[in-house]
Every structure is written in structure tokens, then in C-alpha cells.
Amino acid sequence: MLLFLLRRLLTMVLTALCLTFVVFYLTNLPPNLEKLAKSEASARMTDEDVAKWIERNGYNSPALVRYGEWLGILPGWTRTEEGVTTGRCIERGQDAAAAPSRCGILQGNWGWSTVFKAPVSKIIAERLAATGWLMFWVMAVMVPTSLLIGVLSGMREGSRLDRGLSIFSIASTATPEYVSGVVLIALFASATTGISPWLAENGWISGKTLFPGTATSAMEGITFWNFTLPVMTIALYGIGYIARMTRASMTEVMTAQYIRTARLKGLSFRDVVLKHALRNALIAPFTVIMLQFPWLLNGVVIVETLFNYKGFGWTLVQAAGNNDIELLLACSVVAVFVVLVTQLISDIGYVFLNPRIRIS
């Protein structure tokens, strides 16, 4: 087990290094640096000025060297011009001798966001907290609902209930977040269409719409009203997939020998499902739910953009759209970390839940 963990951790670190280098390389391509120079200094710079700016700010050394600087394993660049030493690790006005030689993410220095004009670590921490709440509520809605649907439809394969719920699951997997979000807003958060005008006419709601069309107010305080639509939008896409996996696992368990034995023993169907089938049927969905986290990340980006909820996904879009290199790198580190850690947890959890699997 220990050896397995060690190997997995090693692969994880290697994967993370490769991925961050790819992001680093792509964001630091010459045209991107040129754009950065123009947005940071002046939009009407000549090509020579751009080249000079890039050189002065330490962007002209090889990508691999700068990647090492960003990681903090290579000393940051320094440059002496007219007696004044500037460098990656030297803050403005700081004495060059007093500055540390290395300053990368290993030293806890995540850099400076050029879009939000704030330290990256602060932005990421704030935004992640906001997204954490969104993820929490999505999970709280999605997991019980999908497991219930899956178990109910897998319980009696081919029944009318199974058919109905299966079609619902298929429909939900065919509804990506940007579709369900748009439809939900049109139904519940539009003053002209959906049910809101009708409710307002009857005086059942005080405002113009049942739900607000944005979740910006949820940044201050999460309420049922401002969080329902975003959470439903993400959950809807995931429910179908998890439910179908649960159903497949449940139908397989229901045909097993020990279930037949339990039935023949004279146990009620209810007891058979709850006491014998359920535990074994929930092993496979566990993996699926864990692997759903990376998918949630996509959903979060779409929904936060659609509902203007300023969380991690929204930040990622802002960083990518404005080529905010250091913020984007930090975002990708977080995203890759989430993906790899959930993969690891799902592997380990699977072994614990299913003793038949041996790692060797």
C-alpha cells in the first residue's frame, strides 16, 4: 500500500510539473508577452520598446529557466542598470542585497495579478472559498438525488419506474450547463417569460421574478433564492451520469446469488434492497462521484460566468481572457491539484470499499 501511494504521489508530482510547464510555455509565447507588455506599459509601443520592456522585466531568458524561477528552484533574475539593481525577487525600493535569491511558489510567492492588481495568493484564496460553497451545495443536492434515482431505477430493471427515470437521466446528461442555465433563467428568472409574470400577476411574489438571474449577491450571503439556480444548473448535468452508473451497479447486484438467497429466505423486498443490495451497489458510484469533481470544475466555470458569481471559475476566465500569466498559472495549479487528488482518493477509496481488489 505504501509503495503504491509513493508511486502514485510521484506520478502526480510529475504530471503537475508537466502540466504547469505546458501552461507556462503557452502563456509565455512571444505574442502573449507582447500583449502583456502593451497592456502593462503602453498600448502604442513600438516593437523596439516592446523588446526593451520584455528584456527589462526578465522575460527574455529561456522558458525553462523562467519556469525554474517561477517554481523557486532557480534564483530569480537580477539586472543592474545605472547602478540600480532590479530583479524578480526585489520589490520596488528594496535593497538588492537584502532580497532573497529565490522567490517562486515553493517559497510561497505566487506572484502578482496584473488584472486585479493584487497578490495572486490572496485572490485565489478568496475565490476558492466562494467556489467551495457552490461546490458544497452542488454535491449536497447532486449526490443524494442521483443515488436515489439510480437505486430506484436499478431496483427493478425494466419496470415503468426504471424506464421513466432512465429517460430523465439520459435527458439530464444531454443538457450541458449553458443550456440548462439559459432555460432555467428563462423559466424562473425572466420578467417576461416563464412562470414569474404569472406569479407576479397573482401577487404571490413581491419582486418581478421568482429567482434573481444573477448570483452576485450570493458573494455576501448565500440564500435559498440567489443560490438555487446556479446549484441546480450544475447539479442537473451531473445527476444523470451518476444515476446511470448507480443504476448499472444496482442492476448487477440485484441479479447476484446472495440477493436471490435473501429473497428465498423470505425477506421483504424492502429489506433486501436496503440491507443487502445497497451497500454493494454503492461502491462503483463512489469512484464516479470522486471523478466527477474535475467535471464540476468545468461546470463551475460556465455557471459562474453565466450567473456572474465571482468565484474560482470566473477568475479563471478573467485571467485567461486577459493573459494574466501568474494568476492563470496559479489557477491551473489549483485545477490540476483538484483533479489529481480526487483521482488518488477514488483509487484508495475503491480499495477500501472493495476488498476484492488488490494493489500490487
Added chain:
Amino acid sequence: MDDALSWGQIFARMAIQFTPVWIALVVTFGLSIAFKRRLGLYGKMFDSPIAMVGYALVMFWVFAALFAPMIMTHDPLSQVSGMKNALPGAPLRGVEGDYYLLGGDNLARDVFSRMVAGSVLVIQIAPLATLFAFMVGVTLGLPAGYYGGNLDVGLSFLANLILAFPVILLFYLLVTPEIVASGMPQYLGMVLFLFPLVFLVVLFNSRLYVKPQLRNMVIAVVVVVGGWLYLSLLSTPGSKIDILPPSIDPINVPGNILIVFVSVVFVNAPTVFRIIRGLVLDIKTRDYVAASQTRGEGPWYIMLWEILPNARGPLIVDFCLRIGYTTILLGTLGFFGLGLSPESPDWGSTINAGRRLLAAFPHPAVVPALALMSLVLGLNLLADGLREESLKD
């Protein structure tokens, strides 16, 4: 000045507009059901109501794309004054008996025509991109599963690497004008588009190697025709790769469409690779594989002509699902305004344009959203029905 149409009239007029599609659907279903016993798995599909509903939805959009010029009531790009954010069924100002069936968007373009025009883009790109992803996945997944060892470890690591990348981040990094200008999509395409060519050459080589003359001829044809298509697809005048002279370069894909295509293939290929690898690991322990190994068949013959045909059931099902997923990915790209030009009528871009005024005028965004959903739903239902039918064997 006419009155606005009621919803009943709108649907009636839309149904009339779709007449060529109805005719084509009736013909397709009539012929297929009549000959269903002779059509193999395709025919069996018509035993399952779910698969039939799915197939009908998919073919509806395929035919809509095919007959798009006949179905569209207006030009999808032209703007008509006074029709800005017009409600569904609004009459065109000054023209008798002419309506915006599903209203106008915020640039006064016809939502209905844009929806139909959007289907053309999706039907063109999604199946082709999925096919390419399959070619890449098959060409790499077969040897990885069959040989195992370091090749498998290396390729699996690469596949997991791409899969660990958040899709949207990857799109944002790849599909920007700066990257397109740097020629990156073309270089990536250069690698990815090579796989179908390699696949076909190996396919025929392993089958016909006992008949060298025929083999040489077939491979020569594949290399010349495939190579020409390959070069023509990549080389675009005025871009980084401009090899072929314009006279023999019929396919010129604009850089932004190419990058969309390449990135969708790039995202899908690792998943296909993993599926194929898993299937090969399972199938290679079967007796018929051992038999052909004893017969002295080459490894590629066994992979392509013994293992691959026996993996077709799950692969066909996954192909349907994956086209749906590719459609969703294309929509995601459009939703973030990546790749395709803003006035492009594809569904993702239209939803993106419509979402700004969503609360006041939902119709420009809801129409393409429902269109996209119905196509993906059709593909999912089709895959589900096919899975059930193929399990009955």
C-alpha cells in the same frame, strides 16, 4: 402591417419550413424498416423504440443541415431594421406575409434561420472531429494494450496528462488569436491528422501483405490521395504552413475553424485511447487471438483484423455518445466566445450573444439551447438503444 403570429401559427409555419426534412425522414425510416432484417446492427436499431426516437432526432438535424438553404427564411447574417429583439412571430416591417418565426436577436437577425444555419456547422464539425479522435485513439490504443510494457506506460501517462487538464483552461490557452497566428494549431493538426493516414496504411498493409502487388497499389493510392488531402487540409495561403500551390489546394480551412477542430480532437483522443486500450486488454486473452498468433499472423494484423472488429459494439455506442459530447464541447467553445467568429451562427456563440439580455429577451438564447439539447439527447438515446440491441446478441 400584419399582426404578430400566435404560437400555433408559428409552429405550423416552422413545420412547413421543415418540409424537406419531413420527407427525407419518412423516406429514411420507410426504407430502413422495410429492409431492417438485411441491415445488421443498423436494422436492429429499429426494434428499439428508444433508438428510433434518438435516430429520428439525430437525422432531423442532419437533414436540417443538408437542406439548410431551403429551410432558412432569411439570411442568417443580415440585419433588418426594426427587428431588434423582436418577439417570436413578429411580422417584418413593410413586407407583407414575411415573419421572423422565432423572433430577432439583439442585432436584428432572424433567430430561426440562425438556428438552422448553426446546425450546418455542428453537423460538419462534430462527427468528423469525433472520427479523427477515434483514429488517433485506435492507432495508439491498440499497440498500447497489445504490447503493454513501457509503450503502454508512456502513452497512458500522456493520455492521463491531457485528461488531467481542465478542458476550459486548455481551450483558453489553445484557442486565442495569438496562438492561431503563431501557427500552433497547424503544427498540432500536422501531428493529429497524420494518424488517419498511418491507420489506413497499416490497415491495408497488414491485410494485403501476402499479395505484394495489390498491396503496393492500394497503399500508393492511399498515400497519394490521403497525403494530398492531408497537405491540402493543413496548407492555407498566408499562414505558417503554405506548401501546396493554390491550384491543387482545394480545402482551405480558416485558421479559427481549424483550431476549434484540432482542440476538440485533442481533448477527445485520450478518452478514446483509454477505452480502446481497456478493450484490447480484455480481448487479447481470447482464444481466437491465440489461434491467429499460433498461425503466425503479424501483430498489426491481429490488432486491426482480429481484435478491432470484435470491439466494434462498445466502440459504436461510444462513438454516438462522443459525437454528443463533441457537440457540447463545440457549444462550450462558442459560449466562451473562443475560436469561431462572433457573428457565426453556431449554437454556442448564439447562446453567448443571447445571454446578455437573457432576463428581458430569452428567445435568442433559448432557441439554440434547445436545439443543441435535442441533438445531444438524440445521440444519447441512440447510443442507449444501440447498447441494448447489441447486448441482445
